[in-house]
Amino acid sequence: MxxxxxxxxxxxxxxxxxxxxxxxxxxxxxxxxxxxxxxxxxxxxxxxxxxxxxxxxxxLGRTNNPSIPDSSTLSDDTLTWLDLDMPYGGSVPDELKDYYKALAEQYIKQHPEILKKRDEK
Structure with missing residues (x-):
């Protein structure tokens, strides 16, 4: 489809x-x-x-499940390479999770308007 x-x-x-x-x-x-x-x-x-x-x-056809995952049931342990749009398979090692989290936090600090847009919705 x-x-x-x-x-x-x-x-x-x-x-x-x-x-x-x-x-x-x-x-x-x-x-x-x-x-x-x-x-x-x-x-x-x-x-x-x-x-x-x-x-x-x-x-995009990457999944056949149209439901939005319940974020309350997700934990840091469920992060996979596919979540990062990298089809390597397996889960992301713990030391890299912290790296990606730090990158995301830095990005938000540099672009606070993203949070404002989200809060306006």
Whole structure:
């Protein structure tokens, strides 16, 4: 199933037209239709996933589960290379988890507007 087909299927479940989804996601009204032939921009796909209450991984076909994982059940121990978009297999060693956490914290310090955008939603 293509990204377009997955979006269409979830939209139908929510009784939304593709144009409704595009408007709610604040992307061009025909953008989703263009994804029949072109790969979506990550930012636009993330907006659509948010509207459809799913993940970009589901829309891209990386998983067949449209549900958003419950973050309360996740722990640092569940971090895998695939989570970091690196298909090496296995879990990330503990010493590298701290490194990635430090990188993320530094990024947030340098870009505090990210937290403001999140809190506004």
């Amino acid at each position: 293509t990204t377009f087909e997955r979006i269409k299927k979830l939209s139908k479940k929510l009784n939304l037209s593709l144009q409704d989804v595009a408007e709610k996601a604040e992307i061009g009204i025909n953008t989703i239709y263009k994804w029949k032939n072109y790969d979506p921009k990550g930012t636009d796909l993330a907006k659509v996933a948010n509207i459809l209450h799913t993940t970009t991984d589901y829309l």
